[in-house]
Amino acid sequence: MPSLDARGVASLLREYAQRTALRGGNPYRAKAYSRAADSLAALAVPLEVLVAEDRLTEIPGVGDAIADIITKVHKTGSHPSLEKLRKEIPAGVLEMLAVPGLRPEKVLRLYKDLGIGSLSELEAAAKDDRIKKAKGLGAALQTKILQNLAIAKSGEGRLHLHRAAALLAHAKDSIRKSRPELKRVTIAGDFRRGCELVGDLSIVAEAAKPDNTSTPSADGLQIRVSDRKHFGAALLFATGSATHIEQLQALTAEKGMRLEPDGLHNGRTLIASEEAEIYRALALPFIDPELREGRGEIEAALKGKLPKLVTDQDLRGILHCHTDASDGTERLETMAKATRQRGFDYFGVADHSKSAHYAGGLSVEEIAQQHREADRLNKRFGKDFRILKGIESDILADGSLDYDDDVLERFDFVVASIHGRFKLDRKVQTQRLLRAISNPHTTIIGHMTGRQLQRRPGYEIDVEKVLRACAKRDVVVEINAHPWRLDLDWRWHQAALEFGCMLSINPDAHSIRELDHMHWGVLMARKGGAPADRVLNAMTLAEITRYLRQKRRSLARAA
Numbered sequence: 223m224p225s226l227d228a229r230g231v232a233s234l235l236r237e238y239a240q241r242t243a244l245r246g247g248n249p250y251r252a253k254a255y256s257r258a259a260d261s262l263a264a265l266a267v268p269l270e271v272l273v274a275e276d277r278l279t280e281i282p283g284v285g286d287a288i289a290d291i292i293t294k295v296h297k298t299g300s301h302p303s304l305e306k307l308r309k310e311i312p313a314g315v316l317e318m319l320a321v322p323g324l325r326p327e328k329v330l331r332l333y334k335d336l337g338i339g340s341l342s343e344l345e346a347a348a349k350d351d352r353i354k355k356a357k358g359l360g361a362a363l364q365t366k367i368l369q370n371l372a373i374a375k376s377g378e379g380r381l382h383l384h385r386a387a388a389l390l391a392h393a394k395d396s397i398r399k400s401r402p403e404l405k406r407v408t409i410a411g412d413f414r415r416g417c418e419l420v421g422d423l424s425i426v427a428e429a430a431k432p433d434n435t436s437t438p439s440a441d442g443l444q445i446r447v448s449d450r451k452h453f454g455a456a457l458l459f460a461t462g463s464a465t466h467i468e469q470l471q472a473l474t475a476e477k478g479m480r481l482e483p484d485g486l487h488n489g490r491t492l493i494a495s496e497e498a499e500i501y502r503a504l505a506l507p508f509i510d511p512e513l514r515e516g517r518g519e520i521e522a523a524l525k526g527k528l529p530k531l532v533t534d535q536d537l538r539g540i541l542h543c544h545t546d547a548s549d550g551t552e553r554l555e556t557m558a559k560a561t562r563q564r565g566f567d568y569f570g571v572a573d574h575s576k577s578a579h580y581a582g583g584l585s586v587e588e589i590a591q592q593h594r595e596a597d598r599l600n601k602r603f604g605k606d607f608r609i610l611k612g613i614e615s616d617i618l619a620d621g622s623l624d625y626d627d628d629v630l631e632r633f634d635f636v637v638a639s640i641h642g643r644f645k646l647d648r649k650v651q652t653q654r655l656l657r658a659i660s661n662p663h664t665t666i667i668g669h670m671t672g673r674q675l676q677r678r679p680g681y682e683i684d685v686e687k688v689l690r691a692c693a694k695r696d697v698v699v700e701i702n703a704h705p706w707r708l709d710l711d712w713r714w715h716q717a718a719l720e721f722g723c724m725l726s727i728n729p730d731a732h733s734i735r736e737l738d739h740m741h742w743g744v745l746m747a748r749k750g751g752a753p754a755d756r757v758l759n760a761m762t763l764a765e766i767t768r769y770l771r772q773k774r775r776s777l778a779r780a781a
Contacts, residue, residue: 228269231295232262234304238291240316241307243326257283258292260381264389264423264443266396269296282392314340320374322677323366331358345371365645373676382675383742384705386413386420393425393443404429406453410460411444416512416745418675418708426460428453454496455485465516466509473504473520512749529753532727534744536754538762540737541570542614542637542668542700542728547592548573549581550732554595554609560734562607567763571596572612572637577624584613586629593632608763610634610770614668619643621657623664630663631777634770637700637728639668640681648682655683659691662777665770666726666758667692669702669709677706685714693722696773698758701750703743704730715750726758 226234239255261282262269272278273296278289294301311333317340318329332338335356338347347353348368354361381389390409397407404427408414411424423443428450448456459467467481474481479488485495486503494503501508506523510531513519522528540561544550550557554571561569571592574581584592596609603609612635615623623630623638630636638658646654658664670688671680692699699718702709707730710718718725727743729736747757754760761769 225270226296226299228262228265230299231269231292232259234295234300235259235262235288235292237313237316238301238304238307240319241304241311243319244311244315244330245307246326254283254288255291258288260385261389261392262292264393266393266425266443266445267400271400273297282388312339314343317341318344321367322370322373322674324363324370328359328363331356335359341371341374369679373679380419380421380676381423382705383413383416383418383420383708383745384739386423390423390425393423397425397427397445401427404447405450408457410446410457411462414461414511415463415514416712416749418712418746422462424460426453426457452484452495454498455483455500458497458500459483461511461514463515466514466519469516469520470500470504477504479503510748512745513751515749529751531748532744532752532754532757532760533748534741536757536760537566537727537740537744539566539568539570539610539759539766540729540731540740541610541612541635541726541759542572542666542702543570543731543737544573544614545571545592547588548578548583552734554592555599557731557734557737558599558603558607558609560737562603564737567606568608568610568766570610570612570635570759572614572635575613575615575624577616577618578614578641583616586625589613589629589632606763608767610766612637612665614639616641617654617658619646619654621654623658623661627663630661631774633663635665636663637666637668638664640672644672644678644681646681648684651681652684652687655688656691659688659695659697664695664697665773666698666700666728668700668728669707669730670699671709671711673709673711674706675708680709680711685710686717689714689718689721689723692718696724698724698726701725701727701743701746701752702730703727703739703741703746704736705739705742708742708746712746712750715747715752719750719752719756723756724758725752725756728759 235255236259239252239259242255243252261284273293278284278292279286284292291301315329315333318324318332319326332344336347336352338344344367348364353359353364353367390413394407394409397404406428408426410426411422412420426446426448429447431449446456446460471481474486479486485492486500487493494500498508507528509519509523509528543557545554545557546552558569574583576583576585593611596611600608611633613633614637615625617638617640618624659667671683673680689699699710725747727740727747729739729743731737731739
């Protein structure tokens with residue numbers, strides 16, 4: 223039989239990963255196969271070339287063992303170990319692994335005990351109450367399945383932003399090495415628009431000669447090659463979104479012109495082909511890619527009301543970070559120095575509070591110890607850098623924070639967050655947050671909806687009511703930059719800004735590496751239309767010190 227291309231090998235490698243997970247044993251082995259399959263999905267060089275030149279280990283996540291598997295699957299269309307695993311479990315059972323929170327051992331129980339053999343059968347069984355009656359499964363699992371089935375369907379084939387970034391960076395590097403004649407190799411698609419989940423892996427490159435083809439090299443990755451004259455138009459169309467392009471074309475038609483993938487035409491004449499030129503010819507300012515979702519950005523541009531979006535360079539400090547005093551991996555001094563080395567002016571430590579036993583939450587004595595350490599380090603840092611003393615205080619079920627006022631007033635800032643009791647009904651959960659916001663010690667509401675992308679939905683709240691309360695109480699809304707959260711959802715940012723809220727882009731970092739999550743938060747803020755002057759940590763050290771001091775003064779006056 224003919225050898226399999228990267229698309230076919232990636233599909234079988236994902237199946238290998240799923241069947242390995244169901245078999246049990248080392249869970250990291252299945253994850254390694256899955257990551258390697260994702261890497262194949264962004265392969266910019268034909269797989270047969272890498273196999274022939276013994277270069278498979280250049281692919282991210284592919285070591286010698288996985289390279290051997292890929293080679294055999296590529297050449298034969300299967301693998302002996304995969305064929306053996308296929309005899310154990312029907313293919314439909316693998317579908318259930320896509321449901322967040324449904325671990326492999328539970329999938330096996332559902333199959334062996336209840337005879338459930340596909341995602342559709344799982345949904346039917348959950349709706350018929352068959353799962354909650356089964357020993358070892360129960361009502362809680364059934365509820366989780368019903369909640370998360372939608373996530374399984376909506377997130378299929380999409381990657382978290384940081385994972386897509388790594389794959390696309392490798393694809394760009396591969397293109398440059400394998401096709402040095404190509405210039406302006408540029409990432410487009412969902413990623414260029416800053417989407418929180420990326421399904422459209424797309425790259426546009428410039429060649430000396432016209433090439434209007436779109437070349438898929440594996441699942442998701444599209445390599446579009448254009449000549450210099452038409453590169454900008456090709457990039458515009460490859461970036462999308464489809465709705466934005468349709469609205470641009472409608473505007474073009476109103477002006478008696480025509481927008482095509484090769485550029486903007488007036489009759490038979492091509493009058494603009496670079497992105498900026500196309501917008502300018504339509505009497506529009508350049509619309510940043512993150513805004514191109516067909517959500518009123520063209521109307522705003524026509525009225526001259528597009529925001530000047532926040533950038534990575536606008537941020538002056540980092541807030542909401544953890545150390546080894548709770549569940550972080552590094553000491554306070556190490557995290558602060560790493561922040562300073564990245565060019566920031568302040569580091570806001572916010573370890574977990576005492577109710578977070580699972581995360582080593584700080585006792586009152588441990589808080590005093592950390593503050594003494596912060597004071598010692600601040601003397602050493604001098605005037606150009608400062609550790610701000612914060613806490614991530616748990617919002618209890620009744621909406622109160624889990625320290626007394628005399629403890630809370632010791633902090634420079636307080637991030638109030640929900641970490642449990644996610645299943646309270648919408649009204650009760652909303653009231654819980656509203657009470658936390660009304661606490662005068664609350665500075666920031668952390669990860670407001672508690673969502674984890676492709677893992678769990680956010681808890682039910684009246685987001686608009688919560689945002690209005692934040693604006694009224696001068697409580698800052700967090701954009702949690704952890705790529706699994708990216709919460710608050712960017713679709714709510716414009717409402718928050720209109721109500722008068724300040725935003726804070728926070729990495730929720732538990733290690734040095736996670737400090738760099740800030741970039742994903744900036745992308746979300748840009749996608750939501752946030753300018754720098756509405757972002758708390760775009761303030762200078764002097765400005766944020768003054769802001770926090772004034773907040774404490776108003777608190778003292780109220781007391």
